[in-house]
Amino acid sequence: MEDKLYIAGRQVDSRLFIGTGKFADYNLIPAVIKASKAQVVTVALRRVDFGTPEENMLKYLPPDIILMPNTSGARNAAEAIRIARIARETGCGNWVKIEVISDQKYLLPDNFETVKAIEVLAKEGFVVLPYMSPDLMAAKRMVEAGAAAIMPLGSPIGTNRGIKTRELIQILISEINLPIIVDAGIGRPSEAAEAMEMGAAAVLVNTAIATAENPVLMAEAFGQAVEAGRKAYLSNPRATQSLAEASSPLTGFLRKE
């Protein structure tokens, strides 16, 4: 069955996007990417720390992936725009995950500043994927501003709490004519499958893989869960019902009628 994901006209072969933060060792990353079969991989930008030796993080990433730098650290649209432009200068391509956060307790994204950043960056030719709080009106503004996909959070970053925003994400899936990628909060493969069964186009997972005791095995599990969830969605499952319905025939057997 033909089922391809396209973002800004580019075919994406895996519906599992992965983040590269929080890994105990960059050496794990090639095996994680391979086991997960992920094609879209996020990275971040930071000031060089003169106190520690610098490593070229990019050398751990296979050449055929789509690199998606994020704008983490940005507290407003101007900072996100600045980080995105720097990211493009690295030669990582023109995809960018917009992440504007000024709330340090829950790390919830600022949808208003995010819309402003999308407007500018989309005009500059970036493929913009905004991380956002799932709100239909904000998502519509992001579509108008030129977003290539919408990435609502399932629960706060790094919490492993799953899809607490389920009803709101379901509305986005139903009403927004762009890929909806559930980003943040997915802690278990079953939750990734849940997002895919809901009709999400993809999920982005970082903490759950990076902080598992065996990240490579967890990456493989997430890859399988995303594929399973997608197939379940495409199979169009029947609605739930409250009363039982026998799966085996109940006609008279070993019983006098």
Added chain:
Amino acid sequence: MVQVKINGAVAEIPDNHSIDDLLLARKLPRDIVIIELNGEIIKRENWESLKLNPSDSLEIIRIIGGG
């Protein structure tokens, strides 16, 4: 010596220091960093010729793991 700001901290560098000179002195491979000078991204091809001036503000950025 010239006083500049590097990643937010005041630093003293020799006169007529270029961006490439600075990276070499700080043992930073040029292929892993991006340079912003006074808020403007500086293309790699200009790192050799561009000399740093007093009170320039330099950001030296790199890619790291992130989600």
